[in-house]
Amino acid sequence: MCRTGALPDPDEEQDVDTTDAAFTALLEDSAEELYEQAPCGYLSTLMDGTIAKINTTLLDWLGLSRRRVVGRMRFTDLLTMGSKLYHETHYAPLLQMKGHVNGIAMELRAAEGARLPVLVTSKVKTSADGEPLLVRTTVFDASDRRAYETELLRGRQAAEQARRQAEADRERLQEALAVLQQSLLPTALPVIPGLETASHYHTASPDLLGGDFYDLFPLDDARWGFFLGDVCGKGPQAAAVTSLTRYTLRAAALHNPDPVEVLTTLNTVLSQRYSSGDTRYCTAIYGTLERRDDGFAVDLASGGHPLALVRRADGGAEYLPTPGGMLIGIMPRAKFTPASTMLVPGDTLLLYTDGLTEARIGPRRELYGDDALRAFATAQPSATGPQALVTALTALLDSFGDGLDDDTALLALGAPALAPAGGGPA
């Protein structure tokens, strides 16, 4: 658009003439007219706020005559009460300190009692020696913008409200889940004379019900049933199967405590459910303890569960092999493998779920594994009983950090070690 010294292309000559004519027409728009009819409000005020000059656009918005305003009203007189307060507490101090303020939202008392949302910008004009002389202010109609912002604000408030609600809901849900999870585990293990017991449950996520379970309960005066297992999956569906499994095991054991029979009954119950469409199965070890003169006889059977570990009084540890035990609840008929052992004083039987042995450790995130668990049990001090072993394993689980991403249940049973001859504390 800017004409330079270069010769115009003759073909463009006519276009340029037309443009010049349009500019000339614009220039007839006097500075005064530009001021008075500008698409925004203009006003100038003395330092005490008295209005010295105001344009027609703003007077029209306000429905006021120049005579009533100039020299008679202050800028704050044009504002609604809320904006007046805002002006006095924020706008005026800022303007006095910085000499200018940009784009502040206020409301004018417009014609016929209406309110006009505006954006106000002011700049102080100073004399050559820096004395403030007057304030020049522009006022933009912000009705549309304000309506949009009100929507934004409402949206933000609604989102904030929804967030609070969601947080409250989540807390309630976690509480309910914790209660439900507790209901799947015994509140306390029964006290059995001559037997030390310990258990631990590690919850991987407070938002998800785990599927691990265990229990210990009397069968008659000299026998007790125990089990520990893991329903596949997590969440409410897994919890429902866990509940079914737990009560089935207890009821079956009272009817016939033989371990293979108990697991077979559980398999029948779960496989009926399995064929109904919910393909959930579990792994479990069920067993009985029978008091003998020299300790407790253990008979157990395993359905696809990690091997039980026995830590002997001499500090050695061995797995109880139960080869070929099948997952429980998939096939209508399943085979479970029995095993037996004797717990003499100082021996501890440890049952656990695969959260422990399948934890990932170290920088290469390797499986913790069966060998490491046996070595860990062996490395414990010689007098380690069920409680001490579970305490040590709990610390081990904590040390896995985020390498432990599954729920983990521990159950340890053992006959306490006899006090060394002549050496025990009084």
Add this chain to the structure above:
Amino acid sequence: MDIRHRNNVTVTGRADGPVVLLAHGFGCDQNMWRMVVPALAEEYRVVLFDYVGSGRSDSSAWSEQRYSSLAGYAQDVLDVCQELDLRDVAFVGHSVSAMVGVLAAAKEPERFSRLVMVAPSPRYIDEDGYRGGFSAEDINELLESLDSNYLGWSAAMAPVIMGNPDRPELGAELTASFCAADPDKARVFASTTFLTDSRADLRTVTVPTLVLECAHDVIAPREVGAYVHAAIPGSRLVTLNATGHCPQLSAPEATAQAITAFLGGSR
């Protein structure tokens, strides 16, 4: 708790001079005083601070419960006095801080020797037989005004950073945007300022008091100044020929002169 950091305490002026404690009102921070500080600093030890939630205070120390009553702000004043072991304090409070000073002096009278109330109002809302200048609806409008100016585009009012203590490199920008405030905290300060009725507390004032008002102040009109003056027996009333609510900015020389005259004259 490091009170100097929490309340962004600044100490200036004559180290061995009598103490003048300057307390800002709603809407800004200790920068409000910067045009009168030089005049006061010649003779006085000048202590400035920001209330928690304002200016460059440590906003992590803010709680809605504490700062929903003027007593919470008065405790900030007392905390600062205790931290610096201030005695014989001449307390100069602007706007709502004038009443905060009254509460602080009532709680620990031994610390305070003078009270200067700049543009005070013990009650902003009109009631039968009392004219504060505003209705409850007006105050709601102000709160809306606050909200609409915190939406983000109005850079002067919105904080440059909102609760981002782990990015200290933004501190310089924060200084540049003084008087910016966290909208939630400002809202609480606004409600507490404009909805509290402190008229009964005026009766507890026992120290020599100066009521410093402006001739044209929409927030604290002259009849409110007269009310405060009448409610505090023996108080002095000075009306500055100034417009607006902040004479320390619009008429700094006259304001400083009125304060020093009162402090020196009644000594």
